[in-house]
Amino acid sequence: MTTRRNFLQSSVLGSGALALSPSFNHLLGAVKPDPHPHRFIFIRKSNGNIPSQFSLPTFSEEQKKKDKDKEAFEADLDKHELPQWMRELDGHKENMTILNGISMEMSDGGHYSFSGCLGAYKAGRNTISGIKRTTVDFELAKLFPSPFDHVELSLASGSGTVAFRTGIVSGFSAPAMHQRNFCYADPQTAYEELFKSVTNTSAVDSDNVLLSYLHEQEGRRLKGLDGKERTKISNHVDSIQSIRQRNEKVASLTETISKNLPKIDKIHANGGPNASLPEKQDAFTDVMLAALISGLTNVVTYTMDDLGTPITTLPGNKGQVDLHRLGHSRDYELRDIVKASHVAQIAKIVTKLKSVPEGSGTMFDNTTIIYFPETGAGHHGPNTEAPMMIMTGKKSKLDIAGRFIRLPFHATEGHKTLGNWYTTLLNACGNPIEHYGDLDLAMSRKKMPQTGPIARFLA
């Protein structure tokens, strides 16, 4: 059994001699990856999720009433129809969970929650000091190491401006407290960076020359140094060597990467200024799948949209409304159209991973996809609810598949928060943390118990 104490011990041993590092060191622990690791795909979206849009159209009257009154209940998905916008996942109901009733008040941030929705804290106005802890995706990446450890993709504009970003830009996940991750903002950049060992060997060669030169130079500085001063420089020399070894590892995957290299349309060149939203979504999914299948990463965080993501090229957006305006409107039809475009990508991911053999089953058996809102149940909250959809494979350590689950409402008995949900994920995967994330202050005020995992979800 993994206890908190032996988990911490093994974590420290895993990072070996470099245990002093502040944040990214676990990346270098990925020398012996699990042959069949668990994979996580976190899909963030903006504008919240309206609870009624996650209700099943074939609910009985009693279920409808409970759902409306926000009372806890469960329903088998195979006995119901899915809402129209989810229909592309009809064939995967046995892997699906519609989860409602989780609150995320502790990450409330108005229009955006930035890293807060993955770290269960308030990120304020996205300042560095507002990043309170390692986000849950990075925590999971530590448990399932890989050469790239964690990959973040994003179609967010990152500000109020309606525009796509391009290149490598600041992301929303956090590898550690006060550390902001980077992300790939367009499919071509992600392609070039992730598959560089195959697509751009001269860049890789020059990186190797750089590291080799640096290793020699820094090694020379050790001359005449003793004690702590020697450690300060020798740590740097060792770090360079570790990165060289990691690069060698990535190089060893060249054949696999070549085999799975996706085809990226030339419309995505130079950041893809003419690429439509569906084209960008499709291409990102292709890149993500190739990275997962090649074993470059086991954890992906993908921001499908924020309030600045242009959606005018989305088929069905007749009014050319932007997401911010949509958030302030009651245009539920367009909300469904936006979500349906996300579901199309999720269906593509599930279908593809189910087609890739792994062990005695498929890659999807070891995969969990979490599709969730960054701002609870609406454009800027309320955060008392945060409907989400989860897809889990056969070997999932969560016992939730095939069900619609509504948990008790916020600050009532038995209620579960985002912190409970993330604790569940971590506990299920081997991190025995007692509780992940900030506490809900309304629950605290009412002296209600609120720590730990959602025990009934643990398989």
Place this chain on the structure above:
Amino acid sequence: MSKPTELYLPLPKLFLGAVVTVLACLPCVGSAKVKAAGLFIPPKIERLFDTYCFSCHDEEIQKKDVRLDRLDTLALDTRLNLLNKMQEQLFFKEMPPKKKKQPSEAQRAFLVEWVSSELKQHNASKLEEKLKRPEFGNYADHDKLFSGEYAHLKGFTRDRHWLVSEFIFNAKINRLIDHPSIRTIDGVKMDVIGDNGVNVSKRFGGHNLRQSITNPFLLPSSIGVRYYDTTALSAGHLLMMISNAKKIATYMSSEKAMKAHYPAMHRIMKMELAHREILASRERFLNAYIENVAQDIYKERNEALLPEFVRIEVNEVRVPLDSKGNPRAKEDNMELLRTRYDRQDIEAIYRGIQKYKQEDVSYEEVIEKCERDWFNSGVHEKRLLGRIMLMKIMGARWDMSLIYEDVGKQNMALPPYRSLSESEMQVINASIQEHRKKGDRYKYIIEKCMNDWDVSFMADRIAAGQAGEKQIDDLVDELFAKIHEREPTEQEAKENIALTKTYMKTLGNQEAIAKLIETLILSSELVYRSEFGQGPTDEDGRRMMSSRDASYALANALIDSSPDKELVVAVKEGKLSTREDYRREVIRMLKRRDQYYVIDESVQKTGFNSSITNLPIRKLRFFREFFGYTKTMTLFKDDARFGAGRYDDSKGRLVDEADMLVAHILAKDRNVFEELLTTEKFYVYHSGDNEAMKAASDRLRKIYDYFKAHDWENFTEDELYEHWDFINKMKMMGTVFPNFLKDDRRRSNWIRSFKTQMSSLVIRFEKGQKAAAPYDSTGMAYWNKGNASTRTGQQMRGPEVTTFFGIDYRNWDYPTHQPAKMSNRKGMLTHPAWLIAHSLNLETDPVRRGKWIREKLLAGTIPDVPITVDAVIPEDHHKTLRQRLEKRTGDVYCWKCHQKMDPLGLPFEIYDDFGRFRTVESIEHPENLIKEADRQASPQNGINVAQYKTLPVEASSLIKGTGDEKIDGEVRDALELAERLAKSPRVRQSIIRHAFRYFMGRNEVLSDSKTLIDAEKSYLDNAGSFDAVIVSLLTSDSFIFRKSDNN
């Protein structure tokens, strides 16, 4: 035995000598993977074990699973672990337990010496490194440090690499990427230091590249001095720096940057850049005028060469209807139109309208003509569809007359066609004729031409050969000067030239230069401050730093940045080599007031606060870290318990005003410590600019006085509009506007907002208050100038800050001149920011508050919470927090440590966890609830929280063992305690010890005794000047002199 030099120990001289010999010689901690060796335990040690240890740790009893009678049989690793524990327990006097028989000082020293020597044999002692950490700073004996007994010891700091702090790193990055750190302060735009570039909006200095740089050198979030020289570079740092280096290198090697800043780089790239310029010029020209060029070449045949135009299918756009089925009013916000959609598309559409819209041409015809143009030019099908769709939406939903007017106003039309030079036109015409095929769209023709020219230029460059040795040599010099702020050595130059050539073999010149930049950035030199002695050694084995190292040491000590111009000149002229030189420069830098600094961008960003100062920034940052009130920014509270709106909106202002108060006291620089601990004057909702605040408050007075003479409560829209001239003059945003009477849509909202504003003013003035806090109760958008402005020109937010001070607007004469007296407050420890920072989410925290005072003001020590202790105060909703705490910590085992903390923290129970003064404590539990809160809380209506049963606050306390008998004894509450603390020499000395650590980056040891004594004397001799303390520290032997590890 070597003579004692660096001494950490709070033990008598005999003991010191014995232990220090061992400790001071111990090299760093290392892994003890040595094969097991025998252990000889001298008989005297055996006897001491027998007398003091075996009663709890032998064959029969093994308390905490520790057994000492079989040390010699343990495996080496296990034994060394145990010996390390023993060394610590003996050193910190935690063993034997207090209630057991104690060894004499000599016996204890003997034991420690033996344990230490055993550990030293295997290079396995952990104590020395531990004692260098900030949390062990107070273990150096306070009385000894200030007794004078050790003042003869020569102070010095070890030669060291010191990892840059987050602030120094920010300054380096800003310099490398030429980040415009600009703020408008008091109406003047100026360069500031301390911008970390996290702001998103360009309006507030945001910068995409700057924002994407990750700072790997962030300091710990703990309260107290945090920046020490003990941290080593790690793989985590390097991984982040690899990503940073690529971004910085891309910028530095960009065409724009090299033209502006790097002539040597530019020389290497000159030919390539000239080619690019020609290519760019041709591309620009053809993108704009290819139709004209083609027409000139092909005349009437041109049309036939174009592809067949087929119109795109677009759904009709309906006019939107309101809920009653009537057409909605047309959109009229042109700025919104121009910013909501892609700039490129809007420009194309505006240009098309300007080109084709005539009286006799309908809008539909304009759309068709635009579509034809875009089709021929090769606009991507999807973009074309988007543009046509957008044009149709504009036609259906926008007021087209306004759009036509805006098109004229914006004038995005291209200048009239004019051909390029004859030679250029010959090249262009020839290329078009060579590449154009029937049916080609213009864009495709351009692509083919560009590709052709590009290949041809590249061949020219290959023929011209690679960059020459001299050019690369200059490049290396240039990059060293920028990145490392020095010249390369001969060897460095040679090696980097060779490296650059290697890069150039596989990469293009520009990429190779970028790679060289990456290499230099990833060098440890960029991120380690170098502070090494140089030149002749004095009789004590000490050397002064080189002038260059000294200039960085001083600049980093005071401004978290590279040396300023004067320091650079001093180094060049050899005027930074004596103590007097240091003194001159330190005094100059402390007096300088023309440079502004950003104090904290997270405070700036939370509510548009200014958070700036023109004091040398590290003077202020010391007290920020020391008091730790900034932790308020990361502590979250329940809005329902705050009861005055959104708590998060107010905390930035609260911390900003705490900074202002500290800066105000530091600027006066008289009795600084006493003032900080006892001032009764605070900033509350104030920008720091007295005149501006008075003007803003007077404006509200005028508005109130003007309308109170009218029946404003019953105003109709028309009646309100009669006062437009006054409203306009007073800039009452959100009330009425010039089109007021013509606009049907906003009337009700605008009259309502006027009445809201007036109602709020009534509360603030109706009881004859002399002045009111200058905020606008409506319209908090940043452009609303109804509020007073911050010093950086933003709307001042966070009026809820008054509720922390328990201010009731109904009875408050707003003091326009601040800091101003606030009741029930005395010094920073009663500032709500400090009180919140030292509280929990839902409760006060007397333990943490007491621990802070014990450690920071009394130089005391508190051991870590034992791992076996569950440090949670039990719930009991019939008792106050104090009663529950006393029940938990009152037993002998807990009280051993808690007696050092709780009595010092409990006097602060006169404030709740929001720092609000109180005489009763709400026992917040559902069973004690009397009345739920009204959720519609607002600052002017006071605090509106749920009512619970209460119990009286008991804040008196019996204080003991502070080391100053004038502090010890019964104390009534925090106000009395603050007075006592402020008068205490021990408190003064404790603050100076922390200042020492802050400016030296390490813990003080006995050889720093003279430095500390001198600093205190300077403070007293200069009427309590903190500047005098800084000058004393930065000109002390401890700062000036360095010693190698081997000396």
